[in-house]
Amino acid sequence: MWLSHHWHAFFLALRRLVGSPLANLLNIIVIGVAFSLPTGVYMLLGNVQSLSGQLSGAPQLNVFLKLDTGKDAIEKLKSHLKQHPQVENFRFLPKDKALEQLKQRNGMATAINSLTRNPLPDAFIIDAKSISPETLKRLRNEMLKWPDSMHVQLDSDWMERLNALLKLGQIALLILTALLSFALIVVTFNTIRLQILTKRNEIEVSKLIGATSNFIRRPFLYFGAIQGVAGGAIAWLIVALVINLINSELINLVRLYAVDFQLHHISFEDSISLLLFSSWLGWVGAWLSVASHLWQIEP
């Protein structure tokens, strides 16, 4: 009996949906367009995150030593770094080698040859065990305190800025999702309110012949959920189309930067989540509408 009630409600909801195709299609498109915005932003943030991961690798610490640092001090530092619990590995870059490398760069040889002495310091390039910003900062501060240390450069600063921007983007995404979810609920609420008004006679008759509130409520809830899931599907289509369009142009652009990158499509899990979420919002909108209007109809 329970299953029979649900089938009946589901088919009644479908019948109501195809009963006024244009109005319902417009509603679904509105929901789809509204939902494509947060979905698109979510996809963009995910892609930027993956791009930043591709570009940066693990952040490194460059410790530049004082110009007058002797060989003994360098050896001491090497053994200290070997035993350091936070250091994964390191390499020593002597100042002569650093100068050679600099000379090999285009346009630098003439300028370097004119120098009377090597201005570059000896340096250690260190990979830390942890890539958390806090640990890296602590390590930098520790190395700055070494007596032979002149300057410590942490190349994760730009990553931090990007992460901060991404966090800001995530907050914006949350706000956008909340606002547009509210809009979806309002659209469904209003659609169901109008349906209840037009089905007033049917509701009244059903109550008179023994329908429970659940029996009357169910087709409206299914309607809201179906409308929501259809809106989610439209949002998915819009985002998939936009990603395809951007990707076709992006290939030419990223080739210029020698980076292998293209926007990822919505994953299967995210697609399912999108459809479930939009369906749930439709259900909530319908439930609120039914709860606030159905009690007014009494035989």
Place this chain on the structure above:
Amino acid sequence: MISFSNVYKRYPNGFEALKNIAFTIKQGEMVFITGNSGAGKSTLLKLIGAIERPTTGGIIVNDQNISKLKNSAIPYLRRNLGMVFQGQKILFDRSVFDNVVLPLQICGFEHQSAAGRVRAALDKVGLLDKEKALPITLSGGEQQRLCIARAVVNRPSILIADEPTTYLDPSYTKDIMNMFKSFHQVGVTVLITTPTAALLESPQYRILSLNHGELVT
């Protein structure tokens, strides 16, 4: 069985529709409730279907005390009552079949067994050949028969009808009344309101007369 004891019904505007009503209708009895317009006939039927609640007094329908019935239990009470309403309450956007099948869908019947019952009910009221028709295409008498089919499709133990022959011409009236009699003959308790006892052609049935909300016989 239907039993009223000292039932009063006063509407919020102060109008007293029923005063000190007391009677008992046995299982399988056929009773006519008569009285002029405003006598309280429809209110009495509404009390039986828990569409209205009594102000004071006790009402027992199918061993259930209506006065103390929880709102959530009302639908289940109504499923055991066949009701033919004064305003017909037909769904004009649905076919004859879909109108009649509604009480069975509410009770959760499977489509096949529901369809069998619907066709049996339509056959009983002579509308089997019009199951796909829209109610708007039916005559007044046929629409009333559709309401009766919807009321009996769930095979209720009590059938109540609020002025089922109003606005019908005499040939349809006789037809409809014969239909109720046939349900009574198979053991259904039938309760019918009608404006005046003079219209009744069957004096063997019990008559309850209402006058300004009071039972006079």
